[in-house]
Amino acid sequence: MEEHLVSWRKGPWTAEEDQLLIEHVKLHGEGRWNSVAKLTGLKRNAKSCRLRWVNYLRPDLKRGRITPHEERIILELHARWGNRWSTIARSLPGRTDNEIKNYWRTHFKKKGGIMSSEESAKLKTRLLKRQKFQQEQQKQLFLQKNEDMKRVLLLLEESDNKVTWSQQDMVNNEIPSVFYPLVFNNSQHVVETTMNEDFTLWDGLWNLEDLYPATTKGCVQNLTMPTPIF
Template identity: 65%
Template structure:
């Protein structure tokens, strides 16, 4: 850009980061801590603006990042929370330690957005039936399990007609997470969690060679999510 309005504009580097740039940024954070991103260029000799530096750190260089594939369990959480929060990726990310909002957003988009669309136009009736079957199945499992049935069933009856896209207040949500969610209790082969009035229960992920698991994985991955609740 050069000169505009008599001010010399910085010429920032853009595009993929090099190993050397990464080193400089890591060094900077080790020395000065996270934050004050706009001073990175000056103090670390990087020709990157603050935004770019922050993004690189948060999404890639942070040492507490969990690398590798999203696990089936993480996937389930993403789907559950997306049903509640919609595209509030950073909120969802708070329940997945070591995963970034960007990562989750990319994951959801590449794996689910299309299925969503496709199935809703193609065979919504079929998937609706599928969904209802699943619901029935789960309720039956609940009946068979040891947990406080009456309480949960009444919660369910209260909430089952609510739209999942209903958005609760964020503060409420966070507290629930700390106290309750995804430190799920294992009860009779099921995880149980409460999310802001919604009861969620799914088969234990790794109780191997169990039909329930097939049910669960299949269902979560299939076309249920087009059902317009």
């Protein structure tokens, strides 16, 4: 396609354009971005198509906020490799170089590129808070598990010891699966998912607390630890 004859569309992509691009990749695979316009009628140049696919439409992309674990990886890899975003992105499946670059610039890049001692102290405090929270959460999980086991023992007694552990239960040292409906409202998987999501939520709140101590203090204090559903 002769670029000087075509007036390429620019700016945000529409849902229709996205659909055309998705269909094109389904049919022809990734790459050959120059043929997209020819074959689909899209008025987007090769670069724009590639970027849209890589940063937004790829099905293996991870949506949502960067997790504390990912943040730690970003910090470590940036310390090692500097601004080699695509290299860093390879260690974070589902995240794009653009996303990581944006995240870094928003959260860590300071004027002049060097953090003041006050800022680095803030970062340290934040990491310590996280560590503390993780420890507390593990403790809570442990205590919760103990409670679950007590419950199961009671149920076992009530059921006249007629229930047996499956082989898998024995291997995992877990509650007999037949008791799940009685012990958990849903499945254990749902409980774990909820806990993880809550962790992300709490992490976000810490960020807020660091940034806006006055406005979020009350909110954070009034929240309680997430508890499994019974």
